[in-house]
Every structure is written in C-alpha cells, then in structure tokens.
Amino acid sequence: MKALRFHAARDLRLEDIDPPAAPEPNDVIVAVSHCGICGTDIHEYLEGPIFVSTRPHPLTGASAPIVLGHEFSGRIVAIGRAVSRFSEGDRVAILPHLNKPGDYFVRRGIGHISDTTALVGLSSAYGGMGEYAVLPQDNIVKLPDGVSDEQGALFEPMAVAINAIDRGGVDAGSTVLVTGAGPIGVLAAMAAKAAGASRVVVSEANPARRLRLESLELGYEVVDPTSANFGDAVLGPTEEGLGVDVAIECAGNERALADCIRLVRRGGTIVQVGIFVEPPRVDMRLLVSKAVTLTTSWGFPITIGPRVVQMIAAGQVQPEKIITGRVTMADAIARGFDALARPGQDHLKILIAVTV
Numbered sequence: 605m606k607a608l609r610f611h612a613a614r615d616l617r618l619e620d621i622d623p624p625a626a627p628e629p630n631d632v633i634v635a636v637s638h639c640g641i642c643g644t645d646i647h648e649y650l651e652g653p654i655f656v657s658t659r660p661h662p663l664t665g666a667s668a669p670i671v672l673g674h675e676f677s678g679r680i681v682a683i684g685r686a687v688s689r690f691s692e693g694d695r696v697a698i699l700p701h702l703n704k705p706g707d708y709f710v711r712r713g714i715g716h717i718s719d720t721t722a723l724v725g726l727s728s729a730y731g732g733m734g735e736y737a738v739l740p741q742d743n744i745v746k747l748p749d750g751v752s753d754e755q756g757a758l759f760e761p762m763a764v765a766i767n768a769i770d771r772g773g774v775d776a777g778s779t780v781l782v783t784g785a786g787p788i789g790v791l792a793a794m795a796a797k798a799a800g801a802s803r804v805v806v807s808e809a810n811p812a813r814r815l816r817l818e819s820l821e822l823g824y825e826v827v828d829p830t831s832a833n834f835g836d837a838v839l840g841p842t843e844e845g846l847g848v849d850v851a852i853e854c855a856g857n858e859r860a861l862a863d864c865i866r867l868v869r870r871g872g873t874i875v876q877v878g879i880f881v882e883p884p885r886v887d888m889r890l891l892v893s894k895a896v897t898l899t900t901s902w903g904f905p906i907t908i909g910p911r912v913v914q915m916i917a918a919g920q921v922q923p924e925k926i927i928t929g930r931v932t933m934a935d936a937i938a939r940g941f942d943a944l945a946r947p948g949q950d951h952l953k954i955l956i957a958v959t960v
C-alpha cells in the first residue's frame with residue numbers, strides 16, 4: 605500500500621509498504637479516506653524526531669520509519685473476532701491516544717495524559733497517511749450519514765478544541781479571548797461559541813491569517829496583538845472593562861501568554877493549549893495577585909468521541925470551515941508539508957485525500 609513515512613527531519617517519503625495483517629481480536633482495519641496535516645506533523649517534518657519513536661515504543665513496539673497522520677477518517681474493511689460495536693463498512697473517525705490497559709490514568713478515564721500512552725501516527729506502525737490503518741475498537745467512533753469524511757478527518761482537532769473549552773469552564777454568557785489563529789485556535793473559538801460564549805475575540809499577529817479568518821465570517825472579533833490599541837479593543841467591551849472571563853492560549857508564544865494574564869479578569873481562567881519551543885518567562889506576581897487560575901489542556905479523553913460527533917452532526921460546530929487546501933498523496937509533501945512550513949503562510953488545515 606502507499607504510505608507517507610517519516611524517516612528523519614526533512615526526510616518524508618511516499619513508499620510502498622505492506623498493509624496491516626489480519627486484525628487482532630479487538631482491532632479493526634480502516635481504509636483511510638482523508639487525513640489532516642497537523643502542526644505536530646509539520647514540527648516532526650522540520651525538526652523531528654520529537655514525538656516520533658526512535659526505539660520500539662513500550663506499548664506498540666513501533667519505531668521510525670513511522671507512517672504519519674493522527675487526524676483521519678475512513679471505512680472499516682475488517683474486524684477482529686471480539687469486536688462487538690462496529691461492522692465492516694462502518695464509516696469512522698479516529699481517537700489517536702492508544703491506552704495501556706490497567707494504567708493508573710487509563711482506569712480513571714484520562715489515559716490521554718499518561719506517559720505510557722502511544723499515539724497513532726507518531727508511535728504506532730500505521731497512521732492516517734497510509735491507505736490502511738489498524739486500530740483498537742476503543743479508538744474509533746462511528747460517523748452518522750450526516751457527517752462527511754472530511755468532517756470526520758477534522759474530528760481530532762475539534763475534540764482537542766472542545767476539551768480546551770471544557771477545561772476553561774466556558775459557558776453561556778462567557779467572554780473569551782483566544783490567542784493564535786491556527787487550526788486549534790480557530791476551532792477553540794468555534795467551540796466557545798457552541799458552549800454559549802457571548803463574545804469571542806481571536807488575536808493573531810500574522811496579517812495574512814487574520815484576513816483568512818475574517819473571510820470565513822465565523823462571528824469572532826479578529827484583532828492584531830501588535831497594534832497599539834490591542835488591549836483597549838479586548839478590554840473595552842468587557843464588564844466595567846475588567847477583562848475576559850476565560851483566555852485560551854493556542855499560540856505557544858510567551859507574549860501571547862503574557863497577553864492572556866494581562867487581559868483576563870481577576871479570578872478568571874487561562875487555559876494553556878499551545879506548546880512552547882522554549883520555556884517561557886511568566887509574570888507569576890501578576891498571575892497570583894489577580895488570583896487567576898492557570899490550567900492546561902492536552903489532547904482529550906477518549907470518552908469525548910460521541911459528543912464531538914453529535915455536535916458536528918447537529919451543526920453546532922463546523923470544523924470543515926477551516927479547510928484551506930486539499931492535496932493527494934502524490935503531492936502531499938510539496939503542496940502540503942512544504943506549503944505549511946513556509947513562513948507567513950495563511951493556511952489553516954490542508955487535507956490529504958488518501959484514497960481517491
């Protein structure tokens with residue numbers, strides 16, 4: 605089968621490899637339809653291996669070269685004898701956190717934060733950038749007829765965004781600042797609206813990306829964090845000008861985190877979602893004196909799957925709106941990875957049509 609495999613930094617190859625063997629009792633084999641190129645994939649492509657296993661992973665035994673891709677949808681073509689919740693022909697989306705049975709955190713429903721957990725497309729043999737992938741039945745969720753394959757491929761980043769909003773306690777009437785208008789930032793703003801936020805402000809320094817976001821007409825305020833009136837633009841409409849209730853930091857940027865601390869109200873909440881390349885300096889004095897809750901969000905619990913699919917099916921969230929490019933396997937490196945790696949580019953999400 606055709607697959608895009610990561611070998612080393614700047615060494616991603618479209619190769620012919622063996623497809624998965626017959627599934628184990630609790631596994632399914634999925635014929636992949638579409639796969640998104642994630643920011644994590646770009647980091648691996650440019651600077652990896654970072655999360656990619658370079659020695660056999662303790663849970664999966666997989667190591668580089670790895671078939672990338674953890675944002676994908678497809679159709680089940682084979683099931684193991686113990687699979688009870690799915691049938692051949694079912695269309696599914698993927699939950700990429702591969703949990704170790706019996707793990708302390710897995711037993712508590714939060715296996716996604718365990719250091720024993722593997723990730724499809726980073727520390728497992730078959731990711732979504734191959735024509736077929738093998739997955740445990742606990743790592744798929746069925747797609748109803750009203751949810752397209754492209755929407756299904758965006759299930760994973762949508763779930764990440766919804767979990768961040770949950771972690772921030774966003775509810776009806778909340779005012780929310782999202783820093784960073786990448787895919788997760790835009791989807792977090794979308795999830796905040798779905799949760800009932802009355803006002804959502806998205807800050808983004810890249811002018812091309814600001815224009816892209818404004819063109820989507822998603823109902824957010826889009827602001828430039830480098831402008832002189834940035835603080836006033838965020839604070840002015842808040843109650844008594846005291847600040848937003850919740851700030852979601854999706855840029856992994858020291859200045860963006862400082863903006864969140866400055867612009868969230870006293871007693872408010874900041875959710876750190878973006879990953880920092882270097883450890884940031886944090887104004888702990890201001891954070892503490894404002895009694896701000898600083899929490900983080902990593903991935904999402906495996907139990908969130910049906911809820912996210914139902915929100916997509918009901919039109920409460922529309923993740924397909926962030927698709928800004930579509931490529932095939934043959935041109936995924938040049939028109940996908942290289943395009944997303946270009947400084948100043950305005951793409952949000954490029955999807956690979958794995959099977960056409």
